Amino acid sequence: MEKSTISETKAKGPTVPSIPSAERRLFLRHLGIFAASTTSFLMACSKSLDLTPTGGSVAHSGARINADGSIDLGAGDIGILNYAYALEQLETAFYTVAQEKTAGLTFNELQILQEIREHELVHREFFRAVLGANAIPDLDFDFSGVNFNDRNNVFQVANILESTGVGAYNGAARYIKNADIIGIAGKIVSVEARHASVTGHMYLPLPGSTYSFGFGTTDSNGLDIVYKPSEVLPVAQGFIKQKLSGANLPTTNA
Amino acid sequence: MNIFNILSDIEKIDGDATEKFNHSRRKMLKTTSVAAATSSLFFAGVLNKAYGQSNTITDVLNFALVLEYLEAEFYMKGMQSSLNFGPDRGLINEIAKHEAQHVAFLKSALGASAVAKPEFDFTAKGAFPNPYTNYPVFLTLAQAFEDTGVRAYKGQAPNLASNRDILEAALRIHSVEARHAGEIRIIRSMSAYASEMNTGGVPAAIYARENNTTHVAGVDIVALSQPKLLFQNSASQMRAMKFAQDSFDEPLTKEEVLAIAGPFIK
Numbered sequence: 001m002e003k004s005t006i007s008e009t010k011a012k013g014p015t016v017p018s019i020p021s022a023e024r025r026l027f028l029r030h031l032g033i034f035a036a037s038t039t040s041f042l043m044a045c046s047k048s049l050d051l052t053p054t055g056g057s058v059a060h061s062g063a064r065i066n067a068d069g070s071i072d073l074g075a076g077d078i079g080i081l082n083y084a085y086a087l088e089q090l091e092t093a094f095y096t097v098a099q100e101k102t103a104g105l106t107f108n109e110l111q112i113l114q115e116i117r118e119h120e121l122v123h124r125e126f127f128r129a130v131l132g133a134n135a136i137p138d139l140d141f142d143f144s145g146v147n148f149n150d151r152n153n154v155f156q157v158a159n160i161l162e163s164t165g166v167g168a169y170n171g172a173a174r175y176i177k178n179a180d181i182i183g184i185a186g187k188i189v190s191v192e193a194r195h196a197s198v199t200g201h202m203y204l205p206l207p208g209s210t211y212s213f214g215f216g217t218t219d220s221n222g223l224d225i226v227y228k229p230s231e232v233l234p235v236a237q238g239f240i241k242q243k244l245s246g247a248n249l250p251t252t253n254a
Numbered sequence: 255m256n257i258f259n260i261l262s263d264i265e266k267i268d269g270d271a272t273e274k275f276n277h278s279r280r281k282m283l284k285t286t287s288v289a290a291a292t293s294s295l296f297f298a299g300v301l302n303k304a305y306g307q308s309n310t311i312t313d314v315l316n317f318a319l320v321l322e323y324l325e326a327e328f329y330m331k332g333m334q335s336s337l338n339f340g341p342d343r344g345l346i347n348e349i350a351k352h353e354a355q356h357v358a359f360l361k362s363a364l365g366a367s368a369v370a371k372p373e374f375d376f377t378a379k380g381a382f383p384n385p386y387t388n389y390p391v392f393l394t395l396a397q398a399f400e401d402t403g404v405r406a407y408k409g410q411a412p413n414l415a416s417n418r419d420i421l422e423a424a425l426r427i428h429s430v431e432a433r434h435a436g437e438i439r440i441i442r443s444m445s446a447y448a449s450e451m452n453t454g455g456v457p458a459a460i461y462a463r464e465n466n467t468t469h470v471a472g473v474d475i476v477a478l479s480q481p482k483l484l485f486q487n488s489a490s491q492m493r494a495m496k497f498a499q500d501s502f503d504e505p506l507t508k509e510e511v512l513a514i515a516g517p518f519i520k
Contacts, residue, residue, distance in 0.1 A: 115497075115500075117484065118493070118497040118501075119447075119500060122479045122498050122501040125479050166429045170422065171422070173411070174419075174421060179412040180412070182412050183408070183412045183505065184469055184470070186428065186503075189429055191500070191501055191503055193429040193430075193433045194432055194433070194439075196436070197440065198436060198440065201440055217433065218352060221355050221358070222351070222352040222359060222427065222430060223423060223426035223430070224425075224426040224428075226422060254415075
């Protein structure tokens with residue numbers, strides 16, 4: 001089975017998928033900027049966070065394209081970082097489309113979506129830079145299941161994405177070897193939790209109240225949701241055109 | 255004795271704490287047997303793993319327990335007061351429930367090593383004179399405690415790496431505190447995101463270093479993000495800075511948290 005690394009794939013130039021025109025324009029814009037601007041950062045920062053392959057049963061730790069075209073997230077800490085990177089790509093893309101397409105938003109609601117979009121963008125760019133040559137490629141997305149004519153549906157999907165993100169970061173921590181990365185995941189997950197509060201607030205007001213908190217995100221110990229990558233990836237896959245593989249992600253405590 | 259570290263740390267920061275310490279110590283001796291007796295089988299897994307853990311983990315969990323005691327009592331007293339919560343009552347009650355659950359969970363995890371609940375002064379020696387008759391003051395303190403809690407857990411997470419079950423449990427409390435912080439801020443008509451710029455009347459120390467944008471040396475998230483913002487204009491640089499600050503929450507050290515919490519502990 002022949003595998004090619006991401007960096008080899010990228011050297012041939014980014015491939016542009018057949019996606020609807022508005023999204024396509026956005027992606028073209030991103031791709032163009034990306035190709036020109038980030039190489040030097042990647043070189044500079046890969047030394048400052050130790051992403052040394054952690055050994056184990058797989059011969060590689062960075063992302064790869066499998067022979068069937070699916071994208072392998074990689075192994076060890078790099079695999080977990082790619083997992084987070086994929087989720088941040090998804091969130092950024094969702095809000096990019098949502099802020100453009102959602103019908104009937106008030107000015108305030110539009111600003112809320114745009115603000116969250118920019119936060120997710122920062123997360124995405126952070127992981128892209130940290131991963132450098134180990135990163136998965138830019139993913140393509142399909143949000144045709146979202147009714148952008150229904151603001152409630154948009155905020156509901158947003159809230160699901162945010163809470164899934166919270167559960168994903170909470171659940172990934174046990175697999176992260178590098179304590180610095182655990183700390184960084186902590187810095188991001190609490191912002192995702194704030195996003196969950198904001199988006200939940202927008203679509204599900206409690207009866208007799210304008211607030212949405214408490215819809216089953218905590219258990220009887222007051223602990224938040226926690227998901228394994230194997231639980232999150234199928235949900236995320238529903239929005240992602242390429243097939244992602246978490247086959248080499250860690251499954252035992254780091 | 256290791257379990258007194260939290261209180262002796264507070265003592266270091268708060269000079270006249272000896273009396274409190276002795277008081278708490280007496281209370282602790284009184285209550286540990288109760289805590290040990292009520293630990294349910296449900297927590298046995300965590301309990302067994304916590305038992306015999308390094309001093310670090312016990313210290314971190316006791317540190318967290320003191321903060322949860324503070325939050326739980328703060329909200330419980332609020333719910334029992336005559337404050338008019340209006341449409342927020344259900345939400346505040348939900349938060350109160352979570353904090354009480356966190357106390358019970360940590361006490362069970364710590365078992366006989368759990369510190370006793372200190373006595374609290376929610377006026378912080380008069381700095382917030384009327385939290386239980388003035389709803390905006392109550393909300394200000396709620397925001398202060400939630401955002402401090404988020405930063406406190408965040409700061410300790412790497413110290414829990416030697417026990418992954420406990421690390422995960424702590425992170426699951428951490429994100430609940432962040433949801434609370436978001437909700438309280440929404441009630442207050444503030445941005446849901448922590449910032450040094452607009453603290454909403456809470457002590458500035460709670461947001462110290464919150465505007466940091468360097469998380470990995472050499473990765474400039476402001477410069478990386480700016481060209482990809484939705485709107486490119488003369489304000490893009492400023493906006494990129496703001497989004498970079500808001501999109502990462504920052505940790506506080508244990509010492510910083512204890513300095514913030516100290517005035518609320520009798």
